[in-house]
Amino acid sequence: xxxxxxxxxxxxxxxxxxxxxxxxxxxxxxxxxxxxxxxxxxxxxxxxxxxxxxxxxxxxxxxxxxxxxxxxxxxxxxxxxxxxxxxxxxxxxxxxxxxxxxxxxxxxxxxxxxxxxxxxxxxxxxxxxxxxxxxxxxxxxxxxxxxxxxxxxxxxxxxxxxxxxxxxxxxxxxxxxxxxxxxxxxxxxxxxxxxxxxxxxxxxxxxxxxxxxxxxxxxxxxxxxxxxxxxxxxxxxxxxxxxxxxxxxxxxxxxxxxxxxxxxxxxxxxxxxxxxxxxx
Numbered sequence: 044x045x046x047x048x049x050x051x052x053x054x055x056x057x058x059x060x061x062x063x064x065x066x067x068x069x070x071x072x073x074x075x076x077x078x079x080x081x082x083x084x085x086x087x088x089x090x091x092x093x094x095x096x097x098x099x100x101x102x103x104x105x106x107x108x109x110x111x112x113x114x115x116x117x118x119x120x121x122x123x124x125x126x127x128x129x130x131x132x133x134x135x136x137x138x139x140x141x142x143x144x145x146x147x148x149x150x151x152x153x154x155x156x157x158x159x160x161x162x163x164x165x166x167x168x169x170x171x172x173x174x175x176x177x178x179x180x181x182x183x184x185x186x187x188x189x190x191x192x193x194x195x196x197x198x199x200x201x202x203x204x205x206x207x208x209x210x211x212x213x214x215x216x217x218x219x220x221x222x223x224x225x226x227x228x229x230x231x232x233x234x235x236x237x238x239x240x241x242x243x244x245x246x247x248x249x250x251x252x253x254x255x256x257x258x259x260x261x262x263x264x265x266x267x268x269x270x271x272x273x274x275x276x277x278x279x280x281x282x283x284x285x286x287x288x289x290x291x292x293x294x295x296x297x298x299x300x301x302x303x304x305x306x307x308x309x310x311x312x313x314x315x316x317x318x319x320x321x322x323x
Contacts, residue, residue, distance in 0.1 A: 051106035056080055058107075063162055078163065085165035085184055086113035089120075117164050117185055124189045125155055131192055134199050139211045142173040142225050146195075154188055176230040176300045197293050198229035204286060205232060205249050213249060213322050231322060233300055238321040240278030246286055256323050260312065268309045275301050275308070 044052070059079050061069050071079075087106070090099065090113035099109055128151055135147050154169045165183045175194050182190055202210060213231055214221040235249045241262060242255055251259075263271060279301045283294050304320075311320040 048106055052080075052083070055083060055107050055110060059083060059162070078166070082159075082162050082164045082166075083110055086110050086117055089113040089116040089164075089186075114160060114164070117160055120185045120189055121155070121158055121160065124185055124192055127189070127192045127196065128152070128155060131196050131199070134196060134203070136199055136202060136210075136228075137207050138228055139214055139222055140173075140224070140226070140228065141222055143228065146171055146173040151188065151192065158185060160185075172225055174225060174227050176227045176233070177296065177303075194296075197290075197296055198227075200290070201288075201293060201297070202229055202232050209249050216322050230300060230304070233297060234304065235321055236282055237275055237278045237301060240281050241274060246282060251321050251323050253323055256317055256321055259321060260315070260317050263308070263312045263317070266309075266312070268305060271309050271312070272302065272305045275305055 056076070056079065057069060059082075060071055060076060063075070063079060064071065087109045090109050093113075093116050104112070131151075132147055136143070138144065150169045150171055154167075157168065158164075159166070164185070167183060167187050171191065173195075175191065176198060177194065179187055179190050179194075210228060210232060213235065214224075214226075214228070217224060217226070232249050235251055236246055238251050238255070238259055239246060239249070242251075242258055244255075263274070266274070276298075279298055282288075283297065288294055288297070308320050311317050
């Protein structure tokens with residue numbers, strides 16, 4: 044950022060602080076000023092991410108103009124997230140898992156209701172206990188929640204293909220505290236389905252019995268990680284094909300989660316602990 048842009052940014056920060064204090068003061072705590080600055084930068088980045096820096100240069104936009112246009116983009120994303128959340132709430136699965144239920148019933152609504160676009164656009168806020176199969180580590184504010192809602196809806200679309208009671212039974216088999224466990228249900232379901240794929244079984248159920256677990260150990264024992272990876276890849280191909288999954292984004296999501304878990308699968312095989320990967 045050149046000196047002129049930096050000066051414009053400092054002037055804008057002063058204006059934002061003045062508005063934050065309702066015109067009563069031009070000074071705040073250092074931490075508050077830093078947070079307001081982060082919020083300003085978040086909005087400016089929203090514009091850059093949407094239209095590119097070249098567009099800002101060609102239109103000769105000032106820092107304040109970039110901020111205001113970016114803030115409108117953030118408002119639009121907030122509105123989109125609210126709409127998508129309406130669908131998520133309608134599609135909510137009846138899982139016997141508190142973290143899953145609470146993130147939909149409490150955490151996301153709380154954020155959407157209290158999101159401060161004016162002075163805290165970058166803040167994630169709230170407590171998201173329910174983990175996604177593919178975590179989000181590089182996003183802030185509304186961008187985080189928008190990505191979270193989209194991914195959780197996608198996970199639901201996959202799991203909806205199976206009986207909810209079978210999924211809850213899968214959870215129960217994890218122990219007495221299954222209701223309170225912070226586990227990703229999509230991942231658990233996918234792992235069992237991959238196991239059934241390796242066993243050349245159909246995908247009408249997610250169940251694997253003790254006999255199936257022993258067969259899986261016989262098949263996987265002694266294989267190198269790259270060989271296991273290829274076997275999992277073949278199972279995933281069959282899952283996507285046999286189940287008629289046409290959504291490309293969901294296909295890629297399944298492929299990534301499956302591939303990311305191959306190292307863990309290899310470790311479970313080597314330690315004769317396959318029951319920690321496939322739930323029977």
